Amino acid sequence: MEKLGRRFQGKVAIVTASTQGIGFSIAERLGFEGASVVVSSRKQKNVDEAVEKLRAKGIQVLGVVCHVSNAQQRKNLIEKTVQKYGKIDVIVSNAASNPSVDAILETQDSVLDKLWEINVKASILLLKDAAPHLEKGSAIVFISSIGAYQPQASMAMYGVTKTALLGLTKALASEMAPDTRVNCVAPGFVPTHFADFIMKNEAVRKAIEEKTLLNRLGTTEDMAAATAFLASDDASYITGEILVVAGGIPSRL
Ligand code: NAP
Numbered sequence: 478m479e480k481l482g483r484r485f486q487g488k489v490a491i492v493t494a495s496t497q498g499i500g501f502s503i504a505e506r507l508g509f510e511g512a513s514v515v516v517s518s519r520k521q522k523n524v525d526e527a528v529e530k531l532r533a534k535g536i537q538v539l540g541v542v543c544h545v546s547n548a549q550q551r552k553n554l555i556e557k558t559v560q561k562y563g564k565i566d567v568i569v570s571n572a573a574s575n576p577s578v579d580a581i582l583e584t585q586d587s588v589l590d591k592l593w594e595i596n597v598k599a600s601i602l603l604l605k606d607a608a609p610h611l612e613k614g615s616a617i618v619f620i621s622s623i624g625a626y627q628p629q630a631s632m633a634m635y636g637v638t639k640t641a642l643l644g645l646t647k648a649l650a651s652e653m654a655p656d657t658r659v660n661c662v663a664p665g666f667v668p669t670h671f672a673d674f675i676m677k678n679e680a681v682r683k684a685i686e687e688k689t690l691l692n693r694l695g696t697t698e699d700m701a702a703a704t705a706f707l708a709s710d711d712a713s714y715i716t717g718e719i720l721v722v723a724g725g726i727p728s729r730l
Contacts, residue, residue, distance in 0.1 A: 497527070503569050514538050517541045545595060546594045555603075600619060604617065616707065624636035
């Protein structure tokens with residue numbers, strides 16, 4: 478990682494759901510590039526472990542427990558960040574839930590509410606709390622999914638919430654301009670705990686690899702690199718955009 482630049486020197490970055498998987502790699506990447514990072518997730522133990530790992534790599538890090546659909550914990554995440562670092566430059570909204578494999582018309586009310594609450598509404602409410610502390614030149618990145626473009630049967634409603642994030646990106650880019658840029662990364666398939674169906678089934682894994690043009694699954698580092706680009710000043714003329722990082726799996730023109 479020594480060859481990385483220092484695009485985030487002096488910047489403060491919050492990444493939600495960042496104690497493992499894609500969120501952790503994003504926090505690590507921003508930290509390697511000089512950011513003071515704030516990691517969070519639901520479980521104190523996971524937060525402590527992530528903080529320890531990042532600190533061991535020389536990254537300036539604060540850990541805060543935050544279940545994104547808990548209003549008090551969202552407020553606390555913002556307050557602790559501002560108390561420690563005095564400002565916010567980057568927010569990566571990465572938390573998502575996929576509690577069901579049911580068809581949309583068979584999904585329980587409570588599950589529909591949970592999907593909306595965690596995957597979309599919590600991102601909006603976190604930004605509401607953060608807005609007064611966002612610096613001029615700040616950047617928001619939402620983590621959507623390739624499934625936003627063509628929801629898969631087994632994750633259809635999850636896909637629809639990810640489609641909503643594309644619209645939210647456009648709407649908030651307009652609302653938060655010109656001081657804050659708002660962009661979105663749509664990952665392809667990355668073998669993480671969230672996507673353990675890929676790891677558990679060799680045939681599924683092969684089928685997904687074959688759907689890509691690059692003949693491989695994505696890595697958490699691939700997602701972190703794209704997110705860091707959009708959050709950095711290298712993307713200072715880019716807002717309201719979605720970057721698909723899916724190895725060439727078809728998405729849109
Ligand atoms: P992951 O490896 O399973 O990591 C999930 C992280 O989120 C953990 O740190 C977990 O920690 C935390 N978390 C879970 N629920 C939370 C909540 N309600 N509030 C706060 N933190 C929470 O997942 P991932 O694959 O990196 O997924 C990250 C994002 O990428 C999601 O938005 C997902 O939709 C998107 N994505 C993933 C893929 C893929 O193939 N992996 C593809 C497209 C999009 P705790 O258990 O401590 O809360």
